[in-house]
Amino acid sequence: MTGNWTAVAMAFIALFMVGGIVSFLKQGLKKGALLLGALAALATTAAVLWW
Numbered sequence: 001m002t003g004n005w006t007a008v009a010m011a012f013i014a015l016f017m018v019g020g021i022v023s024f025l026k027q028g029l030k031k032g033a034l035l036l037g038a039l040a041a042l043a044t045t046a047a048v049l050w051w
Helices: 005-027 030-050
Strands: none
Touching (some): 005 030
C-alpha cells in the first residue's frame, strides 16, 4: 500500500456508487443508475490515477 488515502477514499466512493446502481436498477430508475455508473467510472479512474 502506498499510503495514499485519497486513492483509497475514491475507490470506496466508487464501490458505494456501485451499490447505488444496484439499488436504482431494482427500483426501476434507469436514468439514475446510468448517472451513477458514469460517476462510479470517474471515481474509479481518479483512484487509479491517484495511486
